[in-house]
Amino acid sequence: MAFTFPAMVAEDPATNAVVKNVSFQVYAVTDTSFSTPLPITDTFNNPLAGGILNSGTKGVFPQFQQATNSTVVIADATKVYAWTINCVQQDSAISSFINTPGSATATALSATYAPASGSANYAAKATTVSAGTGLTGGGDLSANRTLTVAYGTAAGTAAQGNDSRITGAAQAANNLSDLANSATARTNLGLGDSATHPASDFAQIAADNVFTTRQDLQGGLVLGSPSVSTMPPGAIRALVPQSYTDNPGDNIAFNFQSIIYGDWTPDTGIDPGFVWGTNFYTITGTSSGSANGVAYMYSALIESDVRAPAGSHLGIVIGLQAEAAFADAASGALVDDMRSLLVAAPVRKDGATAGTATKAYGMYVQKVTTAAVGATEAYSIYVQGGLTRLTGRTEINSEAAGDVGLIIKQYPSASTDAFRVTDTFGNVNVHMDQFGQIASSNNHLAYEGQAGQTIIGRIGPSSGSSKESGISMGTLGDAKLYRSATATIAVGSGTKLDGVPGVALATTSYNPGSLATLTTTSTTFADIDTTNAAVTFTVPLSGKVTVRASALIRNQTAGQAVKMNVRNGGSDVSGTGSSMTQESVAGRRLYITDVTGLTPGASVTLTLGWRVVGGTGEITAGGATDVGPLRIDVAAA
Numbered sequence: 001m002a003f004t005f006p007a008m009v010a011e012d013p014a015t016n017a018v019v020k021n022v023s024f025q026v027y028a029v030t031d032t033s034f035s036t037p038l039p040i041t042d043t044f045n046n047p048l049a050g051g052i053l054n055s056g057t058k059g060v061f062p063q064f065q066q067a068t069n070s071t072v073v074i075a076d077a078t079k080v081y082a083w084t085i086n087c088v089q090q091d092s093a094i095s096s097f098i099n100t101p102g103s104a105t106a107t108a109l110s111a112t113y114a115p116a117s118g119s120a121n122y123a124a125k126a127t128t129v130s131a132g133t134g135l136t137g138g139g140d141l142s143a144n145r146t147l148t149v150a151y152g153t154a155a156g157t158a159a160q161g162n163d164s165r166i167t168g169a170a171q172a173a174n175n176l177s178d179l180a181n182s183a184t185a186r187t188n189l190g191l192g193d194s195a196t197h198p199a200s201d202f203a204q205i206a207a208d209n210v211f212t213t214r215q216d217l218q219g220g221l222v223l224g225s226p227s228v229s230t231m232p233p234g235a236i237r238a239l240v241p242q243s244y245t246d247n248p249g250d251n252i253a254f255n256f257q258s259i260i261y262g263d264w265t266p267d268t269g270i271d272p273g274f275v276w277g278t279n280f281y282t283i284t285g286t287s288s289g290s291a292n293g294v295a296y297m298y299s300a301l302i303e304s305d306v307r308a309p310a311g312s313h314l315g316i317v318i319g320l321q322a323e324a325a326f327a328d329a330a331s332g333a334l335v336d337d338m339r340s341l342l343v344a345a346p347v348r349k350d351g352a353t354a355g356t357a358t359k360a361y362g363m364y365v366q367k368v369t370t371a372a373v374g375a376t377e378a379y380s381i382y383v384q385g386g387l388t389r390l391t392g393r394t395e396i397n398s399e400a401a402g403d404v405g406l407i408i409k410q411y412p413s414a415s416t417d418a419f420r421v422t423d424t425f426g427n428v429n430v431h432m433d434q435f436g437q438i439a440s441s442n443n444h445l446a447y448e449g450q451a452g453q454t455i456i457g458r459i460g461p462s463s464g465s466s467k468e469s470g471i472s473m474g475t476l477g478d479a480k481l482y483r484s485a486t487a488t489i490a491v492g493s494g495t496k497l498d499g500v501p502g503v504a505l506a507t508t509s510y511n512p513g514s515l516a517t518l519t520t521t522s523t524t525f526a527d528i529d530t531t532n533a534a535v536t537f538t539v540p541l542s543g544k545v546t547v548r549a550s551a552l553i554r555n556q557t558a559g560q561a562v563k564m565n566v567r568n569g570g571s572d573v574s575g576t577g578s579s580m581t582q583e584s585v586a587g588r589r590l591y592i593t594d595v596t597g598l599t600p601g602a603s604v605t606l607t608l609g610w611r612v613v614g615g616t617g618e619i620t621a622g623g624a625t626d627v628g629p630l631r632i633d634v635a636a637a
Helices: 184-188
Strands: 001-005 022-027 063-065 071-076 080-084 128-130 137-142 146-148 419-422 427-430 438-440 447-448 454-458 469-473 481-485 487-491 495-498 505-508 516-520 534-539 543-556 562-568 576-579 589-595 603-612 617-619 630-636
Touching: 063 534, 516 603, 534 630, 543 576, 543 603, 562 589, 576 589, 603 617, 603 630
Parallel strands: none
Antiparallel strands: 001 063, 022 071, 071 080, 128 137, 137 146, 419 427, 427 438, 447 454, 454 469, 469 481, 481 487, 487 495, 505 534, 505 630, 516 617, 534 603, 543 589, 543 617, 543 630, 562 576, 562 603
């Protein structure tokens, strides 16, 4: 007879997972090497091809029969899984997992089979089925038992379809279209009418952040997050020509507006009466090392960057405009002090007692050059007009050697002063009139000149004639007394009278140890001696000098005149010729003449010239006490 083996589940004992679609063969228990598969048939004695059992998609072996073995082993081709199974007639189909080489685990797998009534594999009649929460019924297995759902509204009960808690409830499939009153629902959720606007009215947060229509954000707008260090450029960016009929006026891409209401006289805050419309507040951390290494710290950067290409034309580009104004037709308030821009001084505040700034500026304006932007004119600060007042010391420094420290321009047609220096009572002490002339109402002016020079005096025309006078004191202890534009008295390591008539400029005295005799028969003027009858000097401010000469002179032929003049660079100086003597007996004669038209400040060398009408002219000098020198003196005139 054949032994019948029941259908059973193929379960992996390591993972408790069902083993599906795997082919197995049947072996005798004594065939521990799994070398000879046993032939098997189905329950109708039809041979199974190749003796193959397949667990199929359900992971269940079908019933089969084997002719000679009542206990067999089922194993797969790789010998990972192996089960020992007894035939049905033995009333116990207990399968034990055989730990074959390569198996996943050694844990036994029990294939449960229920034989005849009374088997240990059946549940006892005394076993009970208990009703859980929301159920009623149950009992032991001596009879058929029914579990019933307990309906109700109390805890632990279930709701039926017609329950008041379910009737009229919103259905998920309807997507809130079945609400009794959508507007009331939105109000209850605090949405107002925002849910009724089309998606085009709102920014695509995950896309380009572009508003296609104007937005009125009455509740305010928060941009960015404390965890985000920067705001991406262009978050609010589009401004195109258009007309807003509800609020025509300035074209503003982004508007911060603060409205201040109420009576503030009772205010008792930290700074009573102080109101800030907007505060951009940038601070450093307080831990050690915070902000260390920061080269420039800016609280805010406001830029107007022109990126339009060639062909675009803009009128005026302004980086920042500060404005304080009376606005609205109803405006009529009294303001004690209105300031469009206030630059606060750098200070220590909020209890700070330390911290040192090497340099501090209330306002720092960088140098503006024409080359930086291709401009024809460039100003670091430009005040369009009106009164400009500087309180406190004002220092004006030229930028480089040769630069003018201060330029004051006055329109030629203006009848007012270009500048005035007044006292606290408004009295004009010094002024420059419309002609560019500096004058003083109390006849004195003190100012600092070049290299620490101090000038004290009265400067300017008076009654149509030049009447300048004053004292100039330099850093080296030299002092100059000015009488006029063409005269100076200098007192320092030596005394120098520059431009004062009669003040000596230079002297030449030719008085050799041996008697020297100079002669001429020339009837045209020629230099007496380019070395010993020459004098070099600096031309005074007047450009005019007086030349005096004395010499022992005669004509060897009595009755023939000897004449003298002044020469400059080998040429006669016009108007300086004069007759000296016609005597044949030598005598000391004095020659005096003025030379004009010289360049002030230039170094000039003049020589004495002479000629005869006839005979031979003669000058002797030196050699004896009764002869004396040939002397030339030059003085300012």
